[in-house]
Every structure is written in structure tokens, then in C-alpha cells.
Amino acid sequence: MQLSSTLTWALLLVSAEAKQRSSCSSTKTVWATITETENCASRCQHRPSATASISGPLESAPAQSSEPTSPGSSVGSIYTSEAWSSIALSSDVKPESTTEADTTSSTTPLPSASSSPSTTIAEGSTSSDIPASSDDAPSTSASSTAESLPEPTVRPRAYPADVVDQLRDSSIEKLEAHLERNPVPGCTLETAAIRREWSDLTISERQDYTSAVQCLMNKPAKTPANVASGAKSRYDDFVVTHIQQTGSIHNTANFLTWHRYFTWAYETALRDECGYKGFQPYWNWDRYADDPVNSPLFNGNASSIGGNSVNGDCAETGPFEKLTVNLGPGYSLNYNPRCLTRHVSRSSAQQCTADKTFNLISQTSTIASFQETMQTPGGVHAGGHFTIGGDPGSDFYVSPGDPAFFLHHAMVDRVYWLWQLQDLDTRLSAVAGRVIGSRSQGSLDDDVNLGYSGPGVTLGSLLDTMGGKDGAFCYFYM
Numbered sequence: 367m368q369l370s371s372t373l374t375w376a377l378l379l380v381s382a383e384a385k386q387r388s389s390c391s392s393t394k395t396v397w398a399t400i401t402e403t404e405n406c407a408s409r410c411q412h413r414p415s416a417t418a419s420i421s422g423p424l425e426s427a428p429a430q431s432s433e434p435t436s437p438g439s440s441v442g443s444i445y446t447s448e449a450w451s452s453i454a455l456s457s458d459v460k461p462e463s464t465t466e467a468d469t470t471s472s473t474t475p476l477p478s479a480s481s482s483p484s485t486t487i488a489e490g491s492t493s494s495d496i497p498a499s500s501d502d503a504p505s506t507s508a509s510s511t512a513e514s515l516p517e518p519t520v521r522p523r524a525y526p527a528d529v530v531d532q533l534r535d536s537s538i539e540k541l542e543a544h545l546e547r548n549p550v551p552g553c554t555l556e557t558a559a560i561r562r563e564w565s566d567l568t569i570s571e572r573q574d575y576t577s578a579v580q581c582l583m584n585k586p587a588k589t590p591a592n593v594a595s596g597a598k599s600r601y602d603d604f605v606v607t608h609i610q611q612t613g614s615i616h617n618t619a620n621f622l623t624w625h626r627y628f629t630w631a632y633e634t635a636l637r638d639e640c641g642y643k644g645f646q647p648y649w650n651w652d653r654y655a656d657d658p659v660n661s662p663l664f665n666g667n668a669s670s671i672g673g674n675s676v677n678g679d680c681a682e683t684g685p686f687e688k689l690t691v692n693l694g695p696g697y698s699l700n701y702n703p704r705c706l707t708r709h710v711s712r713s714s715a716q717q718c719t720a721d722k723t724f725n726l727i728s729q730t731s732t733i734a735s736f737q738e739t740m741q742t743p744g745g746v747h748a749g750g751h752f753t754i755g756g757d758p759g760s761d762f763y764v765s766p767g768d769p770a771f772f773l774h775h776a777m778v779d780r781v782y783w784l785w786q787l788q789d790l791d792t793r794l795s796a797v798a799g800r801v802i803g804s805r806s807q808g809s810l811d812d813d814v815n816l817g818y819s820g821p822g823v824t825l826g827s828l829l830d831t832m833g834g835k836d837g838a839f840c841y842f843y844m
């Protein structure tokens with residue numbers, strides 16, 4: 367089979383890549399071979415144009431279809447956790463800690479992850495028990511803060527609340543108070559979009575979502591063929607954008623804001639171009655960590671995001687059974703049609719437990735510490751990607767080619783949002799980390815663009831989900 371052989375050489379090339387890596391003296395990591403090329407360029411020939419698409423207007427993005435496409439030339443590094451997580455730190459950017467959670471105290475004391483028992487909001491209910499969409503249901507009025515929020519906000523969860531859910535519930539008052547002090551025209555908790563967890567959507571809402579994704583896959587690409595010959599659909603525009611910018615949006619100052627904007631632009635395309643009425647769902651990693659293969663997300667039912675591969679073969683169950691991945695591997699933008707594979711991994715899911723996520727949020731006091739901790743090799747960012755696994759799910763560049771990507775990154779964004787919520791006065795303007803292609807540190811004035819998936823904006827406009835992007839952002843998480 368094409369796929370199994372693809373994976374075989376991918377795995378073989380990991381060791382080859384490691385050897386090559388060790389021959390590049392200045393390069394600590396695979397990721398660094400991409401970003402620190404000065405001493406490596408002549409020997410490490412696998413350079414993507416990491417900064418190509420952030421350096422100018424769309425039209426100036428160079429065509430990359432001439433990049434090497436043979437498997438050996440680009441994929442060897444991309445299936446390793448180092449590639450996902452290694453920190454290409456400039457010498458002047460140091461995380462507070464490289465451990466999962468640093469020991470500096472949070473400015474906002476929080477309970478320990480294990481201090482409060484799980485609160486069952488809808489114990490015993492199953493996904494199919496969830497009431498029909500309540501978007502158009504009348505709001506209820508009540509006295510408590512939680513109950514004064516719009517009805518969908520207090521919609522029962524399909525799973526018992528974990529410690530992160532509990533933190534979310536106890537933190538929402540902070541957002542409410544912040545908005546009272548700093549009202550956002552046209553965006554209130556009553557009017558904002560509410561992003562919900564996959565299993566908290568009804569069956570039909572989940573199918574509405576995957577139908578909209580299929581719609582995007584059937585619309586023509588905006589990316590010109592001479593920029594990316596593999597861009598065959600509107601969906602592929604997003605994959606191209608991520609491939610082009612992979613080198614400048616990870617372990618960088620813009621990691622969180624870029625992926626926030628990317629996920630929002632995708633949600634917006636689903637709604638504006640494919641008639642989707644809902645909002646971007648997220649994947650609460652912990653819910654399925656004990657058995658992800660059989661979870662409502664990956665069990666292959668019509669209401670899942672598609673099933674797992676069997677024996678490394680094509681993932682042939684669920685709404686994306688006929689999905690063709692057109693781009694990659696690695697940074698290739700050439701047309702390379704193949705089926706989706708997954709290697710849904712329980713062990714990788716153990717990197718993303720609620721306790722660990724809670725500690726990430728509560729024990730990192732600076733944005734530098736938070737984003738570095740999230741992206742360490744054992745962190746929740748890599749853990750989620752490798753829970754999906756396969757091709758292109760575990761491909762550092764092409765990972766958005768698997769629709770599960772966007773549920774994972776919505777959760778990454780939820781965790782970022784929750785971290786911001788603990789101290790909104792400072793964390794809505796907090797930025798740290800390097801800028802690729804520059805010696806400077808990231809700032810609120812940095813440009814962020816999505817190529818053919820979205821226009822350029824400033825990094826600073828992307829920090830607030832309630833009113834950011836000049837008012838276009840107006841959402842929060844359940």
C-alpha cells in the first residue's frame with residue numbers, strides 16, 4: 367500500500383535525519399535545522415522558505431512548487447516530537463522553565479488540580495442525550511452569575527466536568543467583570559459565539575460541522591496553481607498557509623495568536639462560504655484520553671471526525687472516508703494525492719490529561735513560560751497532534767490536512783484563553799518570544815497574515831477573543 371510504505375520510509379528517515387542533524391554543529395534540534403540555517407545551509411539542504419509568506423503581500427509569496435518532493439528530502443524530520451516541540455530559542459529568549467509547569471507562583475492563586483472533586487454536570491447522560499441545539503432557545507434569567515449567562519452557556523456537558531472545565535466555570539466571572547469595566551461595542555457574553563466541546567454538540571450539530579468541512583473541500587482553491595500546485599480546494603488554502611509559514615509560527619512570539627487567527631479564519635470560512643450555523647468545536651483532550659480510538663471523536667461513526675487507520679491503511683470510516691490529502695509531505699506544495707491515515711494513540715493522549723493542562727494554566731505566570739511549556743516535547747500541543755498521528759496528522763507542516771487539527775487547535779486556543787482569563791489586565795497585552803527572520807523580539811505591532819486564508823493584521827489585535835481583530839473576534843469557550 368502506498369500509505370504503509372510512506373510511513374515506513376518516514377520512520378526510516380527519522381534516523382537518517384538525526385544523523386544529518388548531528389552533522390550540523392549549530393543545530394540542536396530538527397526544528398533548528400529549519401530556523402538556524404547560517405551554519406547549516408550548505409550541508410542541510412531541506413530548507414523550507416520559512417518566512418516567505420510573511421514577508422510581503424500575497425502576490426509576492428514565491429511559488430514553492432519547485433521544492434523537492436521526494437519523500438526523503440523533506441519528511442524525515444517531521445514525524446518526530448522534536449520537530450513539533452523543540453524550542454528554537456534565540457539566545458536572548460529563555461523560558462522560565464522547561465519543565466511541564468514551572469514553579470513560579472501564579473499571580474492568581476488557583477486550587478491544585480486535585481483539590482476539588484470532579485463535578486458532574488450531566489452525569490449519566492450520553493452524547494445522544496444532549497438536547498437539540500439551543501442557539502435559538504430563549505435565554506433564561508436567574509440570579510447567579512452562571513445562570514445569568516445566556517442559556518447555551520449553561521448547557522449541560524456530556525461528560526463530568528474535569529478540573530480544567532471547573533477552572534473555566536469559576537473563571538467566567540472574571541471575564542464578566544472585565545467586560546463590565548471594559549465594554550466591547552457589539553460583543554457581550556450574551557451575543558458572543560460559544561465554542562463547545564465535540565461531545566457537547568448534538569449528533570446533528572456534529573454532522574453539520576463535518577458537512578461544512580466537506581463543503582470547503584469541494585470548493586475551488588484561491589491559491590493559484592503556480593504558488594501551490596497541490597492546492598485543489600478551499601480547504602487546501604488553509605493547508606498551504608500552514609505549510610508556507612510553519613517555520614515562523616511555532617516556538618515563536620506569534621504561535622498562540624497565529625493559530626488563534628488561523629482557527630477563527632477557518633471557522634469563518636465554514637460559516638460564510640459553506641452555510642455552517644454553528645461555531646468551531648474543540649476537543650477536550652482529557653475526555654477521551656483513556657480510549658481515544660473508541661471516543662465520539664475518532665470512533666469512525668457518522669458523527670465523529672473520522673476513524674482510525676487499521677494496520678496503517680487508509681482511515682476509511684466516518685465522514686472523511688473518501689478524504690484525499692493533496693499537499694505535502696513536509697513543505698512540498700506539489701500535488702500529491704493520497705488517502706488520510708491516522709495512528710490514534712492512547713499513549714500520546716496521556717500527555718494531555720486535565721491535571722497536566724490545569725498545571726500548565728495555573729503554574730505559568732508569564733506568556734513566555736506558558737507558551738514554551740505548552741510546546742515542550744512532552745507538552746499538550748505535541749501530545750494532541752500525536753494523539754491523531756498518521757499522515758498528515760503528525761506532519762509538522764501538513765497537519766491541518768487532517769480535519770481533527772482544528773479541534774485540537776481550538777483546545778489549544780481554549781487553554782490560552784483560560785490562561786489569559788486568570789489575569790486579563792496584563793495577559794491581554796502579553797507577548798514574548800522570537801520572530802523568525804529577525805533578531806528582534808515579538809511585539810504587539812508584528813504583522814500576522816494567513817496568505818490566501820486571511821488578510822494581514824497586527825499580532826496585538828489577536829489577543830482578545832472578545833473584541834479582537836477590530837471587533838471581528840467575539841467568542842468564548844464553554
Ligand SMILES: [Cu+2]
Nearest residue numbers: 608615616625
Ligand atoms: Cu501549527
